Amino acid sequence: xxxxxxxxxxxxxxxxxxxxxxxxxxxxxxxxxxxxxxxxxxxxxxxxxxxxxxxxxxxxxxxxxxxxxxxxxxxxxxxxxxxxxxxxxxxxxxxxxxxxxxxxxxxxxxxxxxxxxxxxxxxxxxxxxxxxxxxxxxxxxxxxxxxxxxxxxxxxxxxxxxxxxxxxxxxxxxxxxxxxxxxxxxxxxxxxxxxxxxxxxxxxxxxxxxxxxxxxxxxxxxxxxxx
Numbered sequence: 001x002x003x004x005x006x007x008x009x010x011x012x013x014x015x016x017x018x019x020x021x022x023x024x025x026x027x028x029x030x031x032x033x034x035x036x037x038x039x040x041x042x043x044x045x046x047x048x049x050x051x052x053x054x055x056x057x058x059x060x061x062x063x064x065x066x067x068x069x070x071x072x073x074x075x076x077x078x079x080x081x082x083x084x085x086x087x088x089x090x091x092x093x094x095x096x097x098x099x100x101x102x103x104x105x106x107x108x109x110x111x112x113x114x115x116x117x118x119x120x121x122x123x124x125x126x127x128x129x130x131x132x133x134x135x136x137x138x139x140x141x142x143x144x145x146x147x148x149x150x151x152x153x154x155x156x157x158x159x160x161x162x163x164x165x166x167x168x169x170x171x172x173x174x175x176x177x178x179x180x181x182x183x184x185x186x187x188x189x190x191x192x193x194x195x196x197x198x199x200x201x202x203x204x205x206x207x208x209x210x211x212x213x214x215x216x217x218x219x220x221x222x223x224x225x226x227x
Contacts, residue, residue: 023049030062039066057086061093073100084116091117095127102130105172107138137166137173144180153184160184175204179211186214186221194218 030045046063053059060079067076077097084093094117101110111134117127144159160177167173178201185194198215201208219227 019052023052034062034066037069039069042066043070055086057083057090060086064096068100073104076100089120091120091124091127094120095124095130098127098130098134102134103170105170105176107134107141110134111138133167137163140166148180148184153188156184157181175201179208182211183214186217189221191218191221195222
């Protein structure tokens with residue numbers, strides 16, 4: 001404006017200045033809402049700011065944190081993936097994405113994302129620790145599935161028992177392991193055991209189609225046709 005004043009430019013500049021003041025006010029409110037743990041309000045305010053400041057990686061990371069607190073992991077992943085692209089060497093974003101996938105039970109995507117973190121910094125302590133855990137779990141699950149394909153059901157059951165020991169703190173892995181053990185017992189014609197384990201899975205997930213099918217097969221072995 002000072003270098004080349006004109007009516008049009010002055011009007012445009014004043015509009016932009018007013019908008020930036022408004023965005024700064026919204027930003028202060030968003031930070032305040034986040035600190036008060038009012039994550040829903042913070043998300044709403046950040047939505048308004050990010051509609052204008054599309055390329056702000058830090059705002060996306062803050063909104064991702066709010067989504068995590070609100071139990072919306074897929075939306076958090078979306079923001080974190082954008083932040084990983086917008087900010088170079090963003091190991092923290094890759095670490096968080098990997099953690100979310102891991103908590104959701106998607107060990108393969110978790111492994112892929114944590115590798116991206118280690119490509120940027122091979123000495124990243126959190127990423128390396130997570131990498132070792134996910135890699136071990138991933139290897140056990142792959143090995144168990146290979147045993148199932150080969151019809152080695154006892155070996156697969158033992159391997160899935162190991163999976164539950166490797167990750168006792170994220171319930172989804174125990175549920176998935178029991179679902180596959182239920183399948184192995186049914187295929188191995190250990191009907192009584194299969195019915196017991198399949199029922200445990202169905203108490204947690206009543207609509208689990210795989211467990212329903214495998215329990216049905218086990219009931220057939222026991223001539224329990226009504227069941």
